[in-house]
Amino acid sequence: MENSSARNMWGDFLDAHLEFAFEEAPKVIHFSDNERDADQGVDLVLKNLKKAASYSLLGLQYRKEPLPKIGAFTVLTDWNGKARCIIRTTAVKLKPFFSIGQDYVQLESLGDKSLEHWKKFHWDYFTRELAPFERVPRDSMIVVCVEFEKVFG
DSSP states (O other): OOOHHHHHHHHHHHHHOGGGTTSOOOEEEOSSSSHHHHHHHHHHHHTTOOOEEEEEHHHHHHTTOOOOOTTOEEEEEOTTOOEEEEEEEEEEEEEEGGGOOHHHHHHHTOTTOOHHHHHHHHHHHHHHHHGGGTOOOOTTOEEEEEEEEEEEO
């Protein structure tokens, strides 16, 4: 783990939870592709409001990133890389964009928590994410719906 802030937080977590001492080192990430959304996202997690995140399957495939694993730990940082908390994945579901429902939208806790806001926010994000690969989002594209719990921080 290159991020010293994340390494320190993971060490503090392990000190309090020795049962996870042999776990694989966690991924270190921030949400989104801009400072405002990244910092707002981690703040919502810290307030126990945000309990899910969404990724385009196509984006993960183009970046050669594996699907998130149930039980895996992740250190969430702010945009500047400061570790803010640790989450653990509790569910991973693959759903077409058009089938995302209000129950899941509530878990993400974005904006006014409406389905319309969720769809616009993610459509815009997926458009930016896929542009370097000369691809565009589609209503039938697969969304990786990741549910998690905050376990530290």
